[in-house]
Amino acid sequence: MGEFDLIRRFFQRPAAAGVEVGVGDDCAVLVPTPGARWLVSSDMLVEGRHFLSTVDPARLGHKALAVNLSDLAACGATPRGFTLALALPRADEAWLAGFAQGLWALADASGIPLIGGDTTQGPLNLCLTVFGEAPPGQALLRSGARVGDEIWVSGRLGDARLALEVFRGRVVLAGEAFEQVRVAMELPTPRLALGQALRGVATAALDISDGLLGDLGHLLAASGVGATLELAALPRSAVLAVQPPAVQQECLLAGGDDYELVFTAPPGARLPDVGVPLTRIGRIEAAPGLRVVDARGERVDHGLRSFDHFQS
Structure with missing residues (x-):
């Protein structure tokens, strides 16, 4: 199984609402909500550092997205889309099926579509970037705590x-x-x-x-x-x-x-x-x-x- 077959089989879906162009082109094209502010966060998960090699791939797919969505949650953001950069030692179909299952289950439950990314061969490494939005001036930040809170x-x-x-x-x-x-x-x-x-x-x-x-x-x-x-x-x-x-x-x-x-x-x-x-x-x-x-x-x-x- 080649790289593009892998993407089409496990990670490509029709464009979702708010996504004009998703997986399969050089860039995704998103349709922003008028007046909203974009919130963007990236997280990397490295085998042996962030997860054990024995972890169930479906659970890893869930966690890879969950830790990124948690950043959007911390800022009060509504999820809009995410990208996935995936380095794999080999194209293991059983592993990919499990990983994709866990990833898609949480993505669907959270209403966030996959809009692009990259795949390559190498030590197992997952890097996701999430995109969200919030009304002007309403994003939660770390800098607002006041004495007495x-x-x-x-x-x-x-x-x-x-x-x-x-x-x-x-x-x-x-x-x-x-x-x-x-x-x-x-x-x-x-x-x-x-x-x-x-x-x-x-x-x-x-x-x-x-x-x-x-x-x-x-x-x-x-x-x-x-x-x-x-x-x-x-x-x-x-x-x-x-x-x-x-x-x-x-x-x-x-x-x-x-x-x-x-x-x-x-x-x-x-x-x-x-x-x-x-x-x-x-x-x-x-x-x-x-x-x-x-x-x-x-x-x-x-x-x-x-x-x-x-x-x-």
């Missing part, structure tokens, strides 16, 4: 990191408990509806990809503020809650791969109900830095840091 997070934290620790052999889980955290790691849910509903409500937002400490730190730096984070308030699953305190702290604070939204909002703000649990986990303060406190309000000396591609 409350800090909120969606869903639960830490399960994806707990699954990684199982694969590393540091934690033992089996059966249903392991499958629960493995699903969190391999099939994250991009919070698109929540992000769009937070437009005009949240003062700042971003998604948690490298760990709560680091990602929230980026928001604080962009906004020029500090914060206190309440460790006991961080939402966690029953599986994580029975792990030793040190494991819980590492997974919750520095785990990464959660793809939940962390956002700030004024006290008393009317938060949207889109079927996703929201938990207040701290407050924005004037003093620089990010302080973590326990249930008694005492400082937690955790010594943790989030994932960094060149320091981890």
Whole structure:
């Protein structure tokens, strides 16, 4: 199977609404909504760095798109299209069928068409670029948090990191408990509806990809503020809650791969109900830095840091 047969068989579909020209030409042609602002994000997933070689290809197809859609969610964007650049060691039809199945299932559920990309032979590497849009002045950014705002997070934290620790052999889980955290790691849910509903409500937002400490730190730096984070308030699953305190702290604070939204909002703000649990986990303060406190309000000396591609 050649390159162009591969594209036609697994990745080409008729042009979708808002797409004048899609896969199959030198460029895609999109039809923008009058007055809307484009939001664009790219993410790369490298085998051995971002995913295990043993991962189910359908789950990899889902996750490759999900982590990019999570960036659109963090900015409150409506998805419009995405491109896929795919490097493959070989044209494995069974692998491609599974990957495409997972990719298309999430793309269809999210209403986002594939509009172009590239394929080549090489070490397994996936690079996606997503395009979204939002009304003028309504995109959520990292730079709007204000002193006195409350800090909120969606869903639960830490399960994806707990699954990684199982694969590393540091934690033992089996059966249903392991499958629960493995699903969190391999099939994250991009919070698109929540992000769009937070437009005009949240003062700042971003998604948690490298760990709560680091990602929230980026928001604080962009906004020029500090914060206190309440460790006991961080939402966690029953599986994580029975792990030793040190494991819980590492997974919750520095785990990464959660793809939940962390956002700030004024006290008393009317938060949207889109079927996703929201938990207040701290407050924005004037003093620089990010302080973590326990249930008694005492400082937690955790010594943790989030994932960094060149320091981890």
